[in-house]
Amino acid sequence: MNLTGKQLIGHRESAKSDETFPASNPRSGTELEPVFYESTSEEISEAVELAGSVFGVFRNRLAEERADFLEAICQETMALGDDLLERASAETGHPLARCEMERNRIIHQAQLFSELIREGSWADARIDLGDLDRQPMPKPDVRSMMQPIGPIAVFGASNFPIAISVLGADTISAFAAGCPVIVKAHPAHPGTCELAARAILSAAKRCNMPEGIFSMIHGRNTEVGRCLVEHPGIMAAAFTGSLAGGRALMDVAAARPVPIPFYAEMGSVNPIFVLPGALAQKKEQIAAGFVTSLTMGVGQFCTNPGLVAGMESDDWEKFSELVAKKVSEFAPSTMLHAGIYEAYTKGIEIRKKSADLELIGKSSARPNPDACEAAAYIFQTNRQGITSDPTLLDELFGPVSTLVNCGGLEDMVAIAEKMDGSLSASVHGTEEDLIEFHPLLSVLQRKAGRLIFNGYPVGIEVCHSIHHGGPYPAASHSFFTSIGTRCIERFVRPVCYQDWPDSQLPTELQNANPLNVWRIVNGTRSNNALKA
Ligand code: NAP
Numbered sequence: 001m002n003l004t005g006k007q008l009i010g011h012r013e014s015a016k017s018d019e020t021f022p023a024s025n026p027r028s029g030t031e032l033e034p035v036f037y038e039s040t041s042e043e044i045s046e047a048v049e050l051a052g053s054v055f056g057v058f059r060n061r062l063a064e065e066r067a068d069f070l071e072a073i074c075q076e077t078m079a080l081g082d083d084l085l086e087r088a089s090a091e092t093g094h095p096l097a098r099c100e101m102e103r104n105r106i107i108h109q110a111q112l113f114s115e116l117i118r119e120g121s122w123a124d125a126r127i128d129l130g131d132l133d134r135q136p137m138p139k140p141d142v143r144s145m146m147q148p149i150g151p152i153a154v155f156g157a158s159n160f161p162i163a164i165s166v167l168g169a170d171t172i173s174a175f176a177a178g179c180p181v182i183v184k185a186h187p188a189h190p191g192t193c194e195l196a197a198r199a200i201l202s203a204a205k206r207c208n209m210p211e212g213i214f215s216m217i218h219g220r221n222t223e224v225g226r227c228l229v230e231h232p233g234i235m236a237a238a239f240t241g242s243l244a245g246g247r248a249l250m251d252v253a254a255a256r257p258v259p260i261p262f263y264a265e266m267g268s269v270n271p272i273f274v275l276p277g278a279l280a281q282k283k284e285q286i287a288a289g290f291v292t293s294l295t296m297g298v299g300q301f302c303t304n305p306g307l308v309a310g311m312e313s314d315d316w317e318k319f320s321e322l323v324a325k326k327v328s329e330f331a332p333s334t335m336l337h338a339g340i341y342e343a344y345t346k347g348i349e350i351r352k353k354s355a356d357l358e359l360i361g362k363s364s365a366r367p368n369p370d371a372c373e374a375a376a377y378i379f380q381t382n383r384q385g386i387t388s389d390p391t392l393l394d395e396l397f398g399p400v401s402t403l404v405n406c407g408g409l410e411d412m413v414a415i416a417e418k419m420d421g422s423l424s425a426s427v428h429g430t431e432e433d434l435i436e437f438h439p440l441l442s443v444l445q446r447k448a449g450r451l452i453f454n455g456y457p458v459g460i461e462v463c464h465s466i467h468h469g470g471p472y473p474a475a476s477h478s479f480f481t482s483i484g485t486r487c488i489e490r491f492v493r494p495v496c497y498q499d500w501p502d503s504q505l506p507t508e509l510q511n512a513n514p515l516n517v518w519r520i521v522n523g524t525r526s527n528n529a530l531k532a
Helices: 041-059 063-079 082-092 096-119 169-177 190-206 222-230 243-255 276-299 314-328 338-353 383-388 409-418 431-436 438-447 485-491
Strands: 007-009 012-014 020-024 031-037 126-128 142-148 152-155 181-184 214-217 236-240 262-265 272-274 307-311 358-362 377-382 400-406 422-428 448-453 492-498 519-521 524-526
Touching: 007 041, 007 190, 020 190, 031 082, 041 142, 041 181, 041 214, 041 222, 063 096, 063 169, 063 190, 082 096, 082 190, 096 169, 096 485, 152 169, 152 222, 169 181, 169 236, 169 485, 181 222, 190 214, 222 243, 236 243, 236 485, 243 262, 272 276, 276 307, 276 314, 276 400, 276 422, 276 431, 307 314, 307 409, 314 358, 314 377, 314 400, 338 377, 338 400, 377 383, 383 400, 383 409, 400 409, 409 438, 422 438, 431 438, 438 448, 485 492
Parallel strands: 126 519, 152 181, 152 236, 181 214, 236 262, 272 307, 272 422, 307 400, 377 400, 422 448
Antiparallel strands: 007 012, 007 214, 020 031, 126 142, 142 492, 358 377, 519 524
């Protein structure tokens, strides 16, 4: 498919700016065709206003029609064939197999959302029937359900060019809810973004969706993102990326005359605590599993384990040696783009100079800086080191982690307390360990969004129960997830109808319950029709 590099405002292409930027291949440093046009504030307004003008039509489309649209997006994405995978691989350095895995993930996710909205109970319809005879005052008839909020701005991250980008859960859940979407394409993979956007637009056309429910704008200048979030027609924004980027845009959203929710999923340290029983029984297995999790995707996952704490002992010493050996075997590999590579190498230099850290292992092969290759590193410290340099608990995006030697349970609890909010926390232990280390688990429950037992943080199951979020700075709002079907909750709000005529209620709240959805009627779950 030929790419144009232009803004896609509904089905129209636009390129009003003279400013362009190239896409490039991080492996070779070569530029890829075509160039991409920075969007202007006028184009951003056109996209948002178009979205606002069709919101009323889109929100009133039947859930069935929106589900068909999500399924059509899957078909159009698959129809892109290898073009999508090859472009994503060229723009990010990810192997083709990884790109295919991302595509499988978005297809599975869109299907889950399609099933969710066909079933209908996600909208949380509630009915409290009125009673005119109630004394001393009649009881009103009160009904409520979740309703879509309007145009959503979406920002994807560089590390998942397919799965957390244009076609990610943010866009799909917003469509499922009935909200139009304007995506700010990631400048590190703008061609992949354009292909994905064209799949959405083809699906929208096929399903007769109103023009404007989807637009995509480009920009390498951070002003583009700022301008989009500031636009009064945007009702919420979803962001996946760095803490610096997320925080900057979160502040923009809060400073608007009418503030809007800004759902940011950001970086995280994802600690692993290895408890003594597990260490004694399976140190080899845990060391191998940890290093695989650390180096997978060149460590470029928000769930990358940046810290591993264990009790000082012979077992822990042996574990540290095993980890250092495994890390030395990691062949340096290309990072996503020059910016991420530079941030990583700079961060490693700072850590190497830290008086609180000892470098205990690194890739034995030398990385090629011209191909943005990262080596893996493993450092060691103790509670005192963490206390004197809390930046050791910050995310450094890449294949690097720190082992923390603990003298006792108090050290582990103190480290967990010092940690910022995290997307995940993993514990390796036996049942007995869990009883003995209960105070640690209580702290982790406050600090992390996902608690993992005898496993590793990388690799998130896309399902109904998953929670991918956590206390700040893992996420801007710890109540919400950016993966799994619960993420639809970010783009809806409850609307309550009191004594409203049945024929004018949303279908889900009408007495006849024509969609057969499960509702809470007078406090009891039911999918029955009600007597008029
Ligand atoms: P990023 O640099 O923050 O970029 C994300 C998006 O935000 C891009 O479109 C970027 O555009 C925009 N942006 C960044 N700073 C901005 C600012 N100050 N004003 C306006 N727009 C701004 O993040 P990334 O490098 O792509 O991704 C890596 C990070 O994402 C890592 O920290 C990783 O942990 C995190 N991540 C988190 C999750 C999660 O689910 N929690 C998943 C994947 C990745 P520009 O490039 O034009 O600035």
